[in-house]
Amino acid sequence: SGAAWARGLLSWARPERWLASGSLFPLSCIHTSTSLQKIGKWEKKNWIVYPPQLPGEPRRPAEIYHCRREIKYSKDKMWYLAKLIKGMSIDQALAQLEFSDKKGAKVIKEVLLEAQEMAVRKHNVEFKSNLHIAESLTGRGHYVKRVRCHGKGMFGIMKISRCHYFVKLVEGPPPPPEPPRTGFDQAKEYVQQLRNRTLVHTL
């Protein structure tokens, strides 16, 4: 009963493990190692399990969340690369990153290849090229302050910045890019706003 209580307590954390294991190993699902002290929210997004789809429903595309933490790079500089590959197919993104001169391009390429492999092995993706990048974000990692020596005994305090990189791959071709807003669209919206006006505080 103790084991069942402990398993029930952690079922929200590892639902797929609990659903998959039919045997009754006591405390096998409890994570007791201290190395991964805090599993981030992005990693947990891979653990959600949807109920089986009904026969008539359209197929839900597979979503793969992957990230790398504490990359020795600036988050602002990494953002430009993340913005570059947002919305591209994975092959195009890998091509762009291969010929980019930035340091973060190599890191992001490794992350994308890892995510692609994860998708094929664990997330039931059929074609590794049939993925596109739905979201790609950067986050701030831990910063440390260090002393930078100048001449004449002066010193400055520099901060060594690190960043995280998050990517979400979704199965399927990339969505078509939004057409830019033309003046005609803006005029149409304006006319529609004028037409939506009504008389207030009346019958």
Place this chain on the structure above:
Amino acid sequence: MLIVVRSPLPRLRALLQRCWGQLERGLWPGVLGGQSPPWGPALAVQGPALVPQGINVGESGAEAPSLLESVLWMAAPKQRRTIEVNHCRRRHPSKLIEVKRNIDVCPECGNLKQKHVLCGYCYAKVKEETRQIRMEICKKEGGPFNAPTVETVVLYEGEKPTEKDAGKRIIERARKRPSWFVQN
């Protein structure tokens, strides 16, 4: 982000000021004897300045004031730039990375390559083979300055020197001839 911390040097500054005061008094001893403010000429006559205006000339002829005083004349931001303004500057389309349109597939190995650049994989392959040939040449020559005056021919496994390779130096490589290394 660098913050320069300058250690204050009050003694040096006081010393400089005293020295400068002594210099001024030495040059024009009669000016500041009794009266402190400098007095101009009584008659406003166009002509050369007869009364030496010690302080004004001294100040205008002085070197630039020390860093601690010139801080008042340096440009400094008046208001904090909001994150919206910062985003407008940092995320302007001219600052974003452009999508490269000159990437193709190498017909030899199938890796990606830029149109105006050699394929990286093929180049590395050729470079490695060249390195092996050069090692063979080193072994044959034995030391520096032993390069022969005749041509060199590289032969792979199962190849015999032809009539054209009569007087040439032959380097043997213990592997099959690579497909990209055409024989004569």
